[in-house]
Amino acid sequence: MNINREYINPLVEQRADPWVYKHSDGYYYFTASVPEYDRIEVRRAVTLEGLKEAETVVAWRKYESGPLSANIWAPEIHYIDGKWYIYFAAARTTETKEGLFDHRMFVLENASPNPLEGVWEEKGQILTQWESFALDATTFEHRGVLYYVWAQKDPNIEGNSNLYISEMSNPWTLIGKQVMISTPEYDWEIIGFKVNEGAAILKRNGRIFMSFSASATDHNYCMGLLTANEDADLLDSRSWVKSPQPVFQTNEETGQYGPGHNSFTVSEDGLDVMIYHARNYKEITGDPLYDPNRHTRAQVIEWNEDGTPNFGIPVKDGVRAL
Template structure:
């Protein structure tokens, strides 16, 4: 008999005994707990795999879903206007119509570069924070605020300019973001402090209103490390995520070419956020260029939550190539991208690498090691429970040259390699030289997940044995894998 098993069910391992019997060829006549076929990747994997999400939009900002809608804004290559688009799904933002809600004046103040708009819903009103230069000096950049009382931020008729955000110094300032925490609202932004010989540092202050500061600024980071001073001495593009009793604040550093990268500050959620000592900088960058995935200069991110209401999503821009003719600031091909943000067991975020194009990304956990993940180390596949290199444990299933239900398993951070059986164990080998029979598998639903049967010998499957992945008989939890 025939039946359909949803991709969600296969991924999450939620398949019952009736389904197992049907797969094994039993006479079971129903599949009691098979879910209906989902409509989008986001329903299965937590976040769309569309890449890029929006072309030629740098400094991307995506709201959380508000009244069933996501809203997107970002810098346009012409640096002359503020745009907003909306859609009920993250993937839908890519094709959504775009509205110009504000355009720079022909001359004078704010007639220069328009950068990095952010869209925030505060007290039932919309606010857009953006940076603007002047027509006679496009780099005389300051921060400004727009406000709309309308429900739909795409309606240009509702927007009015409130004016400039006034800080301690009348100097180069940009990339304002805002967040509320423990009954207070804060502004974080980048600014060139006159007495510090850097391009920009990050500052925080409490807010009296969505457009004015209530306190003096506190400098929470300045570029000093080697990865923060490449081309320019820059800390900019802050984004805030409050999780697990901590406040995580990402930022971007260095020039806007392939050296652009992201750093991380962390504060205890109970700390005084206006105290510089509350913020700890992670020593190394947490998101950088990856030539293997062909993603260059990732940065200026924001965060949102996927359609399931649970999965954190990293929003960022990156180019598809390294070499740029002329000033990278005027290269238009920084594309907005999204990918799932993962979490380590200690509650800290795992960013991994900027992933390349392709289908949904999965991690595999063996049934006999519920806290472990399949990873590759020196191209050999193994299972580890303490995993810091996220990308080593990320894979994609794709079509096999054998056709039918057979699939290959590709490494996310080595997209030119596939999982292959070599002398009874599993390794990553170049896809151009892999034997299709040894590098193709069938996902078979079993209780708790899937079994991965080998194409060249259906009687054998992938098994976990003492930290290694080998080929053997399908038996017990060691041959069951949960995909997440």
């Protein structure tokens, strides 16, 4: 196999909020929001670029009514204690579009060694301290503890969503305190909407880096970064330090607009890679959420001398990116 640390973008067209997980079997597993927001798909390939043409399997479809019937957003696939899990957000169908921001968080489980096979069982809603708009959950393990990070609307805080962290007793249940670790506060986090969402974890160099996305989903969408020491109490909000500037954003010169909602994986030869979505045009007709052309992209991460990640700028389409 020809090992290459470069990728030609887009990696997968019309797939937003992309999540890639490289498993011990050597496969990259991929899921993302589909333009119709009506189902969850999974595919796999032995290379990242192979995901473009990989067979796609529908793991789950929305219901016709009820809390799992509209706007299926941002699925993530994880492997925890020998089983596969997909975390996602869903809203309910209404006669108006009021249900658009009525999301709650849910999880599916599959015991098959290959998640393209077997049965995906609904494990239900992930319950938090509020019944309010919630989405973009991710999980990570650190020193034997399973953590859950998500975006939610606190009814008592102005804005659309903040980031929270909690410990889990199993992959579908939160226990203990639920701590807000980030709220939109800088100018680049509050354009169009006051949003912190789409967290993803990268552990390197004695630190835990948490990327997240901010602002409206048009060309203003961008990424920020929270950093904690690996020895810190991750359930203490003071352990997380936010970058004062965005770490990845629109670049007019390369023609990439609204990059964000990323995940992290490794290249075929072990380098850190960021998977993200972006559009290749700025002007959007209508609601950006219904513009289907947020394409999945891949980019190798560089590392600064101080041990922090340097995401660079989103590269041009059709060009191999180091």
